[in-house]
Amino acid sequence: MAEPSWSNALEALADNKFVLGDQLVDVGISAPELASALAAVAMAQGELGHARHLYHWSHELQGISKEIRAESGKALSVLRHHENWIELMVSLLAVNVAARVLLERLRQLNEAMVVSKTAKMLVEMAEHITFAGEWCRRFRAETGAIPGLFQAALSRQSDAICAWLRAVDAEIGGGSDMDMANAFVREMEMVCGPVTVRHPA
Amino acid sequence: MSTSVEYRAYAVFARSQRGGPLYQIGFVEAFSDALAKTYANLTYDEENWFELCVVPLDELRWVIEPQGVSAKGESGRGGAIVEQRAGSAG
Structure with a gap:
């Protein structure tokens, strides 16, 4: 059974997806094209569904049962507000890549319950990663101010997520405290090119 | 966003159940296959x-291409009908 020490990580991930889901609706409707705006709203439903699933799982590990009315306050502050579509796509990519790294690490426990709880979510997250990754590759290849805005957002979100993943690694123990953060950076670079992250001193 | 990115139109095909017909159910437009x-x-x-599945419209290879019934447009469809009417009037 997944250790109760994972419950904080799952709840924090749920908070991040909860906040991201809201932003996908608030900012997503201002997408550059109608199809993307519709896709953003559809993915908002997906993110909120993942959040609900993760909250229930976290509560199960804690042995409690409570109604979910709002996020628990663990969401990263960089996810609470997005100025534009560029920042939103970077967040969508970063949160889902981080979620995939974290859930794959959990699946290494090789428990049937963990595998069954994560299978459908990982398939849906792959689609969100594909969508956001395509837009991020486009931003990088654009002209004018867009590549600079993209790079700034990518560094900012990646820094915040790496710091969070290091904290999760430190809390759950059992490995190098750079494991998940490094895995996150590697996956992000495979999807959208070089990522500059500040490393802890 | 710049206008230099190339968008393609894709036809969307779907099959409801195994052995059933594959129908075109719509179109999407996107700047990459993955996004489509x-x-x-x-x-x-x-x-x-x-x-x-999605297929870029410019990758379709017509075997029998439908002819339009209205006046000749950009694709040249319907030209035969317009010519017939012009011939019968003169």
């Missing part, structure tokens, strides 16, 4: 499809 697939999956979600 995502748009199709998210937009045409009214059914739990057995199969769903």
Whole structure:
């Protein structure tokens, strides 16, 4: 059974997806094209569904049962507000890549319950990663101010997520405290090119 | 966004169940194949499809191309009808 020490990580991930889901609706409707705006709203439903699933799982590990009315306050502050579509796509990519790294690490426990709880979510997250990754590759290849805005957002979100993943690694123990953060950076670079992250001193 | 990015139109095809017919159910427009697939999956979600695929319209290779019935347009369709009417009037 997944250790109760994972419950904080799952709840924090749920908070991040909860906040991201809201932003996908608030900012997503201002997408550059109608199809993307519709896709953003559809993915908002997906993110909120993942959040609900993760909250229930976290509560199960804690042995409690409570109604979910709002996020628990663990969401990263960089996810609470997005100025534009560029920042939103970077967040969508970063949160889902981080979620995939974290859930794959959990699946290494090789428990049937963990595998069954994560299978459908990982398939849906792959689609969100594909969508956001395509837009991020486009931003990088654009002209004018867009590549600079993209790079700034990518560094900012990646820094915040790496710091969070290091904290999760430190809390759950059992490995190098750079494991998940490094895995996150590697996956992000495979999807959208070089990522500059500040490393802890 | 710059206008130099090339968008392609894709036809969306779906099959409801194994052995059933493959129908065109719509169109999407996107700047990459991966994005077109995502748009199709998210937009045409009214059914739990057995199969769903996208094909760029410029990759279709017509064997029998339908002829239009209205006046000759850019594609040249309907030109035969317009010519017939012009011939019968003169």
